[in-house]
Amino acid sequence: MENLFGDTFDLDGEEAEVAVFADVILPVPIPKMFTYRIPRSLEKAIGIGYRVIVQFGRKKVLTGIIGKVHQKPPQAYEAKPILEILDEQPVVNPLQIKFWSWMAEYYCCHIGEVMNAALPSGLKLNSESKIQLNPEFDQQTSSFPIDEREQVILDALTQKDELAYEDCGKLLGLKSAHRIIKSLVLKEAILVYEQVREKYSPKVENFIRLKEPYASSKAELEKLFNTISKKPKQEEVLLKYLQEIPVFQNSTKNENGLNKKVFSEAGCSTSSLKTLVKNEVLEEFKVIKSRFEQIPSKDLEIELAPFQKEGLEKIKNQFESKQTVLLHGITGSGKTEIYIELIKEVLESGSQVLLLLPEIALTTQIVARLQKVFGSKMGIFHSKYSDNERVEVWQGVLSGRFSFVVGVRSSIFLPFDSLGLVIIDEEHEPSFKQFDPAPRFQARDAAIMLAWLHQAKTLLGTATPSFESYYNAKNQKYGYVPLNKRFGEAQLPEFVMADILADKKKNLLKLDFTRILREKIQEALNQQEQVLIFQNRRGYAPFTSCDECGWIPECEQCDVSLTYHQYSKEMRCHYCGFKDKVPQSCVACGSNKISTIGMGTERIEESLSLLFPEARVGRMDLDTTRSKYAYQKILEDFGAGNLDILVGTQMITKGLDFDKVTVVGIVDADRILHFPDFRSGERAFQQITQVAGRAGRRNRRGSVIIQSRRPDHFVFDQVFKGDYANFYLTEMSERQRFFYPPFVKNIKVTIKHKESQIAQKAANHLANLIKDIQVKKIVLGPEKSLIGKIKNQYLFDLLIKLDKTGNVPALFKLELRRCLEELNFQKDFKSVRIVVDVDPY
Template sequence: MEFNKENTKDRLFADILLPLPLPRPFTYRIPDTEREKVNIGSRVIVQFGKKRILTGIIVKVHSIEPDVYEAKDIIEILDDAPSVNAFQLKLFEWMAEYYMCHPGEVLNAALPSGLKVSSESKIQLNPNFEDLEEKIPFADKELLIIEMLEKKEALTFDEVSLIVGKKSGSSLIKSLIKKNRIIVFEEVKEKFTPKIIKKVRLCPPYDQKGNMQELFIKLEKKPKQTDLLLKYIKLTGFLENPDKNTTGINKNLLIEESSLSPFTSLVKAGFFEEYEIVVSRFEEDDEESKYAEVRLSETQQSAKDSILEQFGEKEAVLLHGITGSGKTEIYIELIKNVLSGGSQVLYLLPEIALTTQIVQRLRKIFGDKMGIYHSKFSDNERVETWRGIISGRFSFVVGVRSSIFLPFDNLGLIIIDEEHETSYKQHDPAPRYHARDTALMLARMHHSKTLLGSATPSVESYFQAVNKKWGLVELTQRFGNAKLPQLIAVDVRKEKRDRKLHGDFTGLLTQQIEKSLHERNQVILFQNRRGYAPYISCEDCGHIPKCDNCAVSLTYHLYHKELRCHYCGSHESIPTRCEACGSNKIKTVGLGTEKIEDDIKLLFPDAVTQRMDLDTTRKKNSYQKIIEDFQNNKIDILVGTQMVTKGLDFDRVNLVGILDADSLIHFPDFRAHEKAFQTFTQVSGRAGRREKAGTVILQTSSINHPVIGKLLQQDYSGFFNTEISEREKFHYPPFYRLISITFKDPDAGIASKGADRLFGKLKYFIPKEQILGPEQPLINKIRNYYLEEIILKFERNKANLPAIKFKIKEAIEKVLAETAFKNSIIVCDVDPV
């Protein structure tokens, strides 16, 4: 979208969307030198306040000068073509309004860091400095800095600290500024740097095969250089095809296992030429990508045809297919259809862990036309995907929730796999969006279609489908000859009474693990808690160490030998004595993945056991390494958290153990039963995914709980009917919409008083029966802030939500304007999960 430059007045202004929590864009003047580069959606560098240098986006160009403040000049327009398109700007606006945040907060979340310009404080000599007659005295270290600045035009603060010592660096800079000898300025630089590799090729005339003999004669008495030349010829295949010299060879490949000296000599002599090229950070196929054939079964083909037929009438279709029913093959065929029609496809996954297997599979089919986007990628890799979409290199992207922000301009299909997953929801910071719901809006903006897939759909999504708002397609059989696993619930209390427990493992689970290992099969053990144990406790006085910043107990991590808070990240060493009574009788309480791994290694010392949780997968490729090792049968038993439940497909897994079903079932949340049913079904789906039926053993103390009953019967429909009637009865989604408001303050009394004050304002325009609270949440202190929570309920399709949200924002602003609440924070979460 380009501004018409012919119809402008003398002065031009641009409204710039800044990545800050501001209610509206900020106006800047467009310098005459930059007018030709002005485009809506282009990135600009601007100064905000006295010192801040920011990257903003042009959202409007006009000739109206602001009357409240003097417009500063745009420092620089970074883009020749826009980095953000009209669809994205429209989406940012919708998200800010719907999720009750600022457009700048959406922009900050949307733009990868590599597209944001950073500024770095530097110092230089003051060109206007005049040493008057009284002679300004300078300390020795100050003179050292001045001397360095005379040799080097500018220095960073870090460089100054290295020159004079870290402790005195900042004080010396302040002193020199006060004496007017130096000035501070911000050097602005773009973060994205292309990947450059150094290459080597033969220089003319030796790039001709006929001149090769002459070159060998010249190097006759130089064996090391001759060897390097021979290596080049062998690696490039130059003698068979001299054209290979044009593309040359990677310098590192040529000189590995060799000293640099012979190579340098060949370059100086004019025999070799060294040059640089910009390359992609992603693997590229040598051959043009060809769609590999995927053969659908009759059931899958029928499901695909039904999806396409329902897309004729519906914007969205829910594909409810049991685990192992072959949903991915249907996705692939639909993606091919859309791409062949010239449109783009976004394939959303809830977790990075899921991308490993699926990306490998999709890469074989779609080649380098497929882009990948997730948070484990570096800034530069994410920028390459972003720019690859703009340039047309990537027409199909697989990614996690942040992929909805990518610059698509012709979306034909969005696939939301495992649509029920709560990890599609962003919790902090703003925007607190749900990628599934935002993707549905994005598809509507592009007039495209959305396919949602799950073995255990969210209650809200299934409700939309059975009530005909969305289409519904169901797959009730596993693909091919694969059989559903046998589910067995084991009563932990009875096992304890009968003394059959082996630590935290029931007798049946222990026997089945032993049997699986004997038959050379693999085992997955699921526990929804990482760490060694949820907490430690003193046997004498019962004291439990808690986090100083949050109202939670510290989790015991044996591997790192520390107690760690999973909310704020603080950690401390493991105490040898109780800090309350001094006793040395300290025991671990509960069960975490680390302890399970430890116990399994004791019970089955010959088995190779690996843990997959947040602690073992922090590095970029750690997910991939664990999954590949498990796939290649290098691991016998995989212990993990939610990561092991989702979408992974392993041939030899015939046993899954769910170690503590009760912690999920009895969690105090209206969605607890839904989440438990989904999690248990998903992890059960990892067992027996070929012709042999697997076994799932679920350890519980609530053997007669309705959720356990429906799970054993593998009856999603029955579970849904029970759950939906409860939701309707107690006014919860999908019948009502929720907005959670959290009042935070470092003082518990002020947090309580502030929440009451806000409640008093809300009740003027929201009926009391629709307001729950204020009350302290389950965890009432996080990162040194005390919390009070208010939940608002609004009947779906009856309340005027945009108007109500506007009034809520007004009420919040009025409360925060009061002096008593100057340190308070109020957070709104629309559609909390």
């Protein structure tokens, strides 16, 4: 038997002995692992966690991970052989596979989808179609005529063993050569196959060293200089090398060589360097280098305040009996210093530590502080890193180079084998939730499970706990440690309500800014202090509208209005990325009276520049932070005092610490407060408290000005008092009354289809199937989603509120999978897409 790679397998010889099989996790949405036969030649080199190449179906070649090795052949199909093993050591450990299995079961997805999310794309392989001549094809005897363009391909294949699809197009001067390739395949002139290549490539740098006999003999070196004395450029290259590398004092340095780029940076002749290498005076060689700068750790003594020391001891005491502890510390209480002390102790014991952060923006400041303490033993893992950088962190954890990792939600998938502590900073943050694609996990909850699998401890840190975590602490499931003081001389800020409607009536509202907020900003600028302005919407304006008839430009593919972006001069959909020109006239009535409604961060930035022309204004939102180091650059500029005012979305609300910020303005608090979500009150309390915590971080009291049309709302009163406990009790009574988390478990099922009627019909049918599941539950819907169409797909939602007691959730999920299979089995609903989201909000 021959596989796609041309290898042959002697099946008769192998069947004579007991066959060994492997269950392989594949990156496809199927509910189980697939079983493959391990060839005798690979048996000793294979095991759990190795990457392998397998054939899936007739044409696909996929990379999978070995999940289990056994001797039980599959009953439903004949096991195909594993084609190739890619690793000398496993890249995934058994604990990870156990974690993936739990995640697939808990979040109602497939283990292949979890694997796809877990592995950095640099560790996955991609298939690329290639063509080669069919060895059995003879053009002289073939009954099929070959035209001119087909002949060009065949002639090229006599010169080269293989061609890629795109190469064929270039040869023929066509965008696509698919039709011609298809014709050659039908004429049996060529074979199409998949060539699998690995994406990851290590960082390689070129080095130069002095060859023998010149490296060990001064006499030979002097002769060499006499020879090249009339070639000053070659002499310059050699002198530069000897200046950097003292070959006779330290032969090891010569062995290690000198980076080639040193010569170009010094202005040495490239051609002279090549000549010296060609004449075997110098030798060029390659060295694999880390993409991460080697930073030495410093033995910094961190002086904890008495209340911090007390908090640290309480955490340790709670860890004696509790797996998870909630550290409830007000903004500015110095939680990071407590984290550092705990991390030090765990690393000294030989275990690993994961510090989970909700936003990449947070990593810039906290990483700088942590690197001073932990140096190069600390790895950083987030989505702005390239594929190659992410693979290096993965391999650094595998090899033990990184025993401590700071990362965003995807870092829970790293190959830890001895976690001792997981810290989740800002544990309340909604950005810990992954919405698309599957697995749609909550990183905080998944990290707690990961810690449990490792028998590690978990610390949840926040100034405004999520109600779920606070509920668990109140019910003794988690330990609880409060920190109610700010570090050093820092004082809690002064809160000021600014009534938008009152100022509007008195004609005091200018460019959406109330009088009091304008005055406070001016006061800060006069004293060379800094200002943060928060608005939870990017773009220039949420939408544009016709003043005559009320027409609003909407996305062609989604049921949402287009957001106006002034800098790029376009209308943009924030759901599917659709872009359009800014309308000059109304398409409904023809009027040219088009106005922008509402305000985004772009418009606020422009307004501030007009109100305070002397101020240097910057903006931090998704549009300004798309590049890799954009976060860092903006924050460095602000921290260095190069900006006076920073406007931003929720990125600026948490974890940032700037000495000179004394004024924080929340431009439109109503937008946070009146969002259609049962958590809107909780989110508003958290966001306002968090952004307020950026004000007055040192010895000067800061001011927080909140602009609202409802200044008498009870949430504002609770924020001003800092009365989290009372606010929690008020909100929880409502949640208990109307069956919302944490008293029930929510599961949202979204049904999608390009035709509204089919989507609705499938949703109704699924709702009836779910209602028949015999567990204690409430089924709401189906109803049209809040945004009823996205990317030309119509959406309908079902919300299930599940009793949390016993094994009700697990039983329901098992039955739900059966219902989905039954729905998908029906001919009318085969093209319907269904998304299951556990803990959706």
